[in-house]
Amino acid sequence: MTRPLLFGLALLAILSNAAAGKSVLMLLQNANTAERFTSFVDGLSAAGFTVDIKGYKDSGLKLREYGTWLYDHLILFAPKAEGFGGSIDQQTILDFVDSGHNVLLGVNSDVSETMRSLAAEFGVDLDDRGTKVYDHFQSATLDGKEDPTLIAASDLVDAPVIVGGPYKEPILFRGVAAVVSPDSELATVVLSAPATAYSHDPKKSMLEPPSLMAGAAASLITAVQARNNARMVVSGSVEMFSNSFLAATVTAGGKSLRHGSDDFVNTLTRWTFQDRGVLVASNMRHHLLGSEDQPWGYRVNDDVEFLVDVMEVEGGESKPYKADDVQVEFIMLNPYVRQPLAHDGAGTFSLRFKVPDVYGVFKYVVDYSHRGYSYIKLTHQVPVRPFKHNEYERFLVCAYPYYASALSMMAGFFVLGFYFLYTK
Numbered sequence: 001m002t003r004p005l006l007f008g009l010a011l012l013a014i015l016s017n018a019a020a021g022k023s024v025l026m027l028l029q030n031a032n033t034a035e036r037f038t039s040f041v042d043g044l045s046a047a048g049f050t051v052d053i054k055g056y057k058d059s060g061l062k063l064r065e066y067g068t069w070l071y072d073h074l075i076l077f078a079p080k081a082e083g084f085g086g087s088i089d090q091q092t093i094l095d096f097v098d099s100g101h102n103v104l105l106g107v108n109s110d111v112s113e114t115m116r117s118l119a120a121e122f123g124v125d126l127d128d129r130g131t132k133v134y135d136h137f138q139s140a141t142l143d144g145k146e147d148p149t150l151i152a153a154s155d156l157v158d159a160p161v162i163v164g165g166p167y168k169e170p171i172l173f174r175g176v177a178a179v180v181s182p183d184s185e186l187a188t189v190v191l192s193a194p195a196t197a198y199s200h201d202p203k204k205s206m207l208e209p210p211s212l213m214a215g216a217a218a219s220l221i222t223a224v225q226a227r228n229n230a231r232m233v234v235s236g237s238v239e240m241f242s243n244s245f246l247a248a249t250v251t252a253g254g255k256s257l258r259h260g261s262d263d264f265v266n267t268l269t270r271w272t273f274q275d276r277g278v279l280v281a282s283n284m285r286h287h288l289l290g291s292e293d294q295p296w297g298y299r300v301n302d303d304v305e306f307l308v309d310v311m312e313v314e315g316g317e318s319k320p321y322k323a324d325d326v327q328v329e330f331i332m333l334n335p336y337v338r339q340p341l342a343h344d345g346a347g348t349f350s351l352r353f354k355v356p357d358v359y360g361v362f363k364y365v366v367d368y369s370h371r372g373y374s375y376i377k378l379t380h381q382v383p384v385r386p387f388k389h390n391e392y393e394r395f396l397v398c399a400y401p402y403y404a405s406a407l408s409m410m411a412g413f414f415v416l417g418f419y420f421l422y423t424k
Contacts, residue, residue: 021072021274024051025063029078031055037077040241043266047275048316049073061086063096072101073273077238079107082114090118097122102231104272106238108175123187124222124234125179127199127213133177133220133236135197140172142248150174153220155192156264161277161372162190162223164267172245172261175237177218186224188371190233190268193218221268229374233272241265270315271372278313279321279368281376286364289352297383298355299391307350308341308366308378320347326376329365332358332384359386 024044028034034041034053041051052071054061056078063070064087074096083089097103105122107115109132116126132149140152152170156163171191177199180187193199198214224232239245246262270276287294289303298304306328312321326349330337336356341349361383368376395403 022049023071024049024073024075024273025071026051026053026075027056027061027078027081027084028053029056029080031058036242036244039243039246039262040265040269043262044269047266047270049273049275051075055085056081057085059085061088063088063092069096069099069101073104074101075104075106076115076118077106077241079111079115079238082112090114090121093118094121097226097230097232098228100228100230102273104233104235104269106235106241108236108238111176119178119234122222122224122232122234123180123184124219124224126234126236127177127179127218128201130201130203131176131199132202133173133175133193133197133199133218135194137196138170138194140170147174151194151197151220153191153194153197155194155216157188157190157371159188159190159372162188162268162271164263167264171264172240172248173220173237174239174245175220175235177213177220177236178222178234179213179217180219180222186226188223188225189219189221190223191219191221192216193220223268223272225374227375229274231272231274233268274374275316276314277373279374279376280311280313280318281308281366281368281378282311283307283309284364284366284378284380286380286382297385299385299387300355300357300359302355303352304355305350305352306341306364307348309347310343310349310376311347312373320345323370325370326366326368329367330356330362331365332360332362335365336362355384359384 026041028037031054041053044051056076061084063074074093093103105115105119107119107126109130111126111129113129116129119126133151134148135151136148138152139146139148140150141147142150151173153173154167154170156165156167156171173191177193180189193215195215197218199218220237221233221235224234226232235241240261246265267276284307285294286304286306288298289305310321310326311318322343322345324340326343327338327340328351329335330353336358337353339351339353341351343349361381364378364380364382366376366378
């Protein structure tokens with residue numbers, strides 16, 4: 001069977017598995033409030049997802065049965081939940097994520113300690129219960145009522161694969177803020193609070209001097225992608241997924257406008273459930289220049305070519321991935337070669353280089369992470385040998401001085417011998 005056919009079958013299997021991961025368990029504060037989220041659920045259904053809606057206290061809840069996960073994704077819209085029904089608990093949810101599945105968590109200012117603890121496990125520190133995000137300068141007016149807690153936010157992360165866009169209209173938000181460590185390598189602040197916004201509990205007096213979570217330090221929506229490519233999104237506003245927010249026409253900045261929350265929520269949820277921004281790397285190969293066969297190893301100073309195919313999967317369909325920041329390393333303890341890969345526009349990334357003049361066991365390593373896209377980590381081991389004794393050149397240029405010294409010694413010996421024998 002030829003290599004292209006093997007590659008096609010492998011890619012088809014990967015895409016089939018990706019397309020099969022469409023089952024969603026949605027847990028609400030009360031199953032009777034499901035009609036509040038019909039627009040959101042309809043958007044998921046249009047994207048091919050099957051949504052099973054239940055209350056968080058349902059006694060029959062289960063994520064796993066006989067060691068098999070029953071769902072691919074989990075939506076938690078129960079901000080007040082202190083526990084779950086059935087066999088679901090916090091550890092089960094963490095195991096669900098560890099196995100590569102995805103979670104969308106929506107809360108509000110009444111967030112329970114259980115939900116705060118779960119968000120903290122994802123690296124997101126939600127503000128205290130009872131706090132709300134206020135903005136007296138960039139708030140929106142809904143149904144003719146001015147509300148400083150109705151934030152018209154537009155500070156989105158520069159990652160279209162996560163948020164879509166660009167959006168000319170603001171995103172509506174009403175809820176609780178969070179803090180994300182600036183040193184976090186896995187968390188991305190998707191939507192930041194405006195510079196004039198702050199988080200405060202209206203039932204508590206203001207400290208002197210004020211110590212508030214304010215401005216861009218307050219994360220309204222945070223996305224986390226674990227090292228196993230599982231994705232978690234923590235939204236401080238569960239209302240932004242409701243019909244009342246998605247269909248609302250608001251007044252912001254003195255203008256009546258249709259906000260961009262609908263498209264934003266749909267795109268963000270699809271990204272969370274790995275329907276966007278998924279990279280599939282396969283068919284990693286290498287060979288000597290002038291040959292198509294992959295050798296068992298190389299000789300020092302060989303000219304070789306490295307290739308790998310990278311496809312982007314969106315909505316179950318694959319297309320060639322195009323980027324200039326994919327690189328390969330040729331490593332033996334330390335990288336001897338680290339160069340960017342050139343792509344041909346059809347999904348194949350390649351590099352031609354000369355094997356270092358060092359022999360040993362090397363590894364090809366492709367370790368790629370780009371904001372919003374799934375991680376790629378590929379390794380392949382290949383030995384590098386020195387020249388065999390019969391592979392060296394007959395005369396080495398660098399040895400010419402030694403050749404000259406030997407010849408001059410021989411010539412001097414004959415001259416001296418002739419002189420000694422034939423002169424008196």
